[in-house]
Amino acid sequence: MAKLVGVFAASHGPLMARDWHILPAAPKGRLDTAFRELGRRLTDTAPDVLIEISPDHWVNFFINNLPSVCIGVGEAHDGPPEPFMKDFQRTLPGAPDLAMHIVKTALAEDFEPSISHRLTLDHGFCIPLLRMGIARLPRVIPIVVNDLEPPMPSIRRCLAWGRLLAKAIASYPDDVRVAILATGGLSHSIGEPTMGDIDEPFDHGCIEAFREGRDAKVIDVLERGLAATGNGGHEVRNWVVAHGAAGSRGFELIDYLPVPEVYVGCAFAAWRIAGDLQAAA
Numbered sequence: 001m002a003k004l005v006g007v008f009a010a011s012h013g014p015l016m017a018r019d020w021h022i023l024p025a026a027p028k029g030r031l032d033t034a035f036r037e038l039g040r041r042l043t044d045t046a047p048d049v050l051i052e053i054s055p056d057h058w059v060n061f062f063i064n065n066l067p068s069v070c071i072g073v074g075e076a077h078d079g080p081p082e083p084f085m086k087d088f089q090r091t092l093p094g095a096p097d098l099a100m101h102i103v104k105t106a107l108a109e110d111f112e113p114s115i116s117h118r119l120t121l122d123h124g125f126c127i128p129l130l131r132m133g134i135a136r137l138p139r140v141i142p143i144v145v146n147d148l149e150p151p152m153p154s155i156r157r158c159l160a161w162g163r164l165l166a167k168a169i170a171s172y173p174d175d176v177r178v179a180i181l182a183t184g185g186l187s188h189s190i191g192e193p194t195m196g197d198i199d200e201p202f203d204h205g206c207i208e209a210f211r212e213g214r215d216a217k218v219i220d221v222l223e224r225g226l227a228a229t230g231n232g233g234h235e236v237r238n239w240v241v242a243h244g245a246a247g248s249r250g251f252e253l254i255d256y257l258p259v260p261e262v263y264v265g266c267a268f269a270a271w272r273i274a275g276d277l278q279a280a281a
């Protein structure tokens with residue numbers, strides 16, 4: 001049977017790649033340490049497959065065709081198209097059988113995801129992978145959540161998607177180790193009058209809610225907070241999917257730092273999952 005072995009989250013931002021070489025030493029050092037710690041923990045879980053949950057930054061989809069949730073079921077995915085990511089690998093291997101099992105499980109549970117047999121994975125998917133310095137990437141199942149253009153999936157629905165992912169993994173018959181990585185958030189503002197603002201109270205509210213783990217608090221904090229913070233904050237929906245997949249057991253914050261140079265309130269976290277509790281018992 002497949003096993004969920006780790007659930008993680010990391011912020012992303014184009015300038016973490018494009019401007020990496022000119023970032024001030026202090027935030028760059030902390031970002032580097034946090035990303036590498038996340039990479040170390042992910043590697044320690046020895047995943048065969050990594051389910052990545054990220055927005056699509058208008059690379060695969062636009063307003064003429066905008067799924068709320070799209071699962072990449074391809075044998076392979078294309079690498080990032082951004083020029084500043086040109087040195088990242090051009091093709092990432094997929095896990096089509098497990099991906100299709102997730103789709104079928106979703107449909108059986110009254111979820112209706114879109115599917116794609118060939119997704120392009122932009123900086124949202126690939127910057128955390130790049131910065132974590134993982135020697136050999138596991139096979140990747142990308143899941144695109146619409147965090148960009150209203151109307152977006154509700155926080156409650158993102159939570160349900162997380163539960164659904166956990167159920168699909170637990171019911172997959174092959175012996176596969178599966179990790180989940182949510183990317184995006186926390187607060188940032190792109191292409192709007194508040195561009196560059198980082199909403200630290202919102203970020204700390206998110207962190208406390210996820211750390212505590214109570215679904216009602218996560219929903220309340222986000223439903224109220226997202227209405228008043230920058231548009232990039234909506235990417236925290238991906239963290240909610242991860243929170244749901246981890247069974248709402250709370251997370252360990254690896255680091256949080258607001259980094260104006262990359263426009264993002266940057267956070268890194270690892271959820272407690274069932275195996276952790278068994279090991280601690």
Ligand SMILES: [Fe+2]
Nearest residue numbers: 055124184235
């Ligand atoms: Fe993003």
